[in-house]
Amino acid sequence: MGEPGTKEVISLEELEAAGMGRTGRKHLLSILVENKPGVLSRVTGLFARRGFNIDTLAVGPTDDPSLSRITLTLDGALHPIDQVTKQLHKLINVLKIRDLEPDETLARELALFKISADGAQRAEITQLVEIFRGKIVDVNRRAMVVEITGTQDKIEAFERLVRPFGLVEMARTGEIAISRGRGET
């Protein structure tokens, strides 16, 4: 590949060809970290520095107040997941990393949709919300706010269906996950 010190131009094909260890699928990492100031910044900083792009990110407390859980999703087609987890392990505040197996994992996300809806459309939207086991959390004359929980696929399906009504805005939490069965995630 052309290198900064030389005159050689870097072609995009070359850029894409670089790299190894791509799995080609989405990865859901569950990262247990010490609940201390600056830890999230260490994790996200590492991603930025190594050029890893986070698709979704959720952070919250765990059953142990001294620990937090970071759940994030990454595209394994673009990133060497193995290298990502090894680099994360080098952070001293990171205690445990699980690259969750899709089949053994329960992953959920929450999304809020603000949909423009006048009288006529409201019934139709309400029906969709029922099908998706969602909740209408706010209604006024011109719009309604809907809450949907579920897998990313489900949320994206709902989004596609309500978009034609006029989607004013949408907010998503990013996935959180826990493993199936008795063992700890």
Added chain:
Amino acid sequence: MRAVDALMECLKAEGVDVVFGIPGGANLPTYDAFYEAGIRHILVRHEAGGGHAAEGYAKASGRVGVSLGTSGPGATNLVTPICDAMMDSVPVVFITGQVRTELLGTDGFQEADILGITMPIVKHSFMIQHPLEIPRTIHEAFHVARSGRPGPVVVDIPVDLSRVDIEYEPAGEVHLPGYQPTTEGNQKQIRLAAKAMVGARRPVLYVGGGVVNANASAELTELALADRLPVTCTLMGLGAFPAPHPQWLGMLGMHGTRTANYAMDEADLICAIGARFDDRITGKLSEFAPRAKFIHIDVDPAEISKNVPAHIPIVGDAKNILPRLLNEYRALEPDTSRLDGWWERIDGWRRQHPLGYEDSADAEIKPQRLVQALYEATGGDAVVTSDVGQHQMWAAQYYHFNAPRNWINSGGLGTMGFGLPAAMGAAVARPDDTVICIAGDGSVQMNMQELATCAENGIPIKVFVMNNGYLGMVRQWQELFWDKRYSQVDMGRWPDFVKLAEAHGATGMRFTEKSTLVDDIKTALATDGPVLVDVRVTREENTYPMIPAGAAARDMVG
């Protein structure tokens, strides 16, 4: 006692005998504690000089270096040494002062978020939030800096917390649940590696600075000698295997020997030990060692398969792994004669492509000749530091390092101005050894001020400025790859290094004559105190051989 007095106790408990630093408002309490702590403090002239001195100290001794600065500019001046220590895995604890806690986040006078600034370039960092944390944190900082893959640790202490009266109890075991470096090395993998090596017909041991860090040179040498295994070292690994030696191929990589690079190119098995397949080693990655299988031994699991996929990864400490590998290897009773053909090939390259240059016909000193003369004058028995540029590569090529920790340079970051302060730190660590710095005339001006520190403290470093009047390495690239359009590389005639040396309280000398060079060097070495010699060398000499950036080892030029 005050938290800062506890800090002193902790430093002593960690075996710290010397620190390098500069005081300021935010670390006044710390400096008050130094007043009678019984720890040697060397007052440097610039925090970067102090940081690099701490690195030089650490590299020369294997102990943890300590460097201090105040908040704000004191801390930001340490950024380059911190990054340098990260890139070259140098154990240094950096202790910075910080504004008082109530000012944090208010853009207070001399406030800089040094933790935020250095987050991507530290092994770890701590912000003290309660004075009682100081003792435990200091021990954790030393533990993290020196164990596993060594590296820099920053401890930032707000000035108000450092003054608080605390009950000091010597800290017990450090408890870092998220930090458990693997040192052991998996026995099955070691056995597999031994098998692969016994089966290999064209093996090469590719050795990096990790072997020096692990203090595993003797173990490495024993393994190599067990069966005539060819050895090459990276720039950081020089000295891990005693050069010159019949099994020594020379350094590999961009300015390595043809023999070492060709051997990598044709090898069927490469055993990488404490090396990280940096781009200066591999050149064009897709054409790097195309026939080889790789054993990769490293204490940092993230290095394994980062750049080149390893067939046999072994995570752990080389000092622990190499003797076990040797046992397994011996047990398999390798047939040494299988390497005959390989050695014939290697010897052929050695005969055909010895490292060399065309000497001047007159009195002019060729830069390579200067390094050879330094080797002769010291008998190879000195600690050598260098700056960054052509002189660094010539030093690496022509000074044959026969012991670890005798070669100290900035490899990963390539920091100009590293050499002189690093020599100062090395000389403090090893007062009985000759310490010389092979400097560039460009580089040396970046931390020249520490010569005054050396004069003040009687630190007798001998600095040889390879003066070509150019930012030579950049000039070389402009000559070779940019149609000789020399842009901003001519440094002109100034400064007068002899006068500058004298102004700093050191002895200044100037060498221009080839025939008396070795004797002149001996005179400089025999002169008391710090000496800086302006050695006038050929202005436009190129560092060869060379793998052009992004090319393959096969395509070496020069």
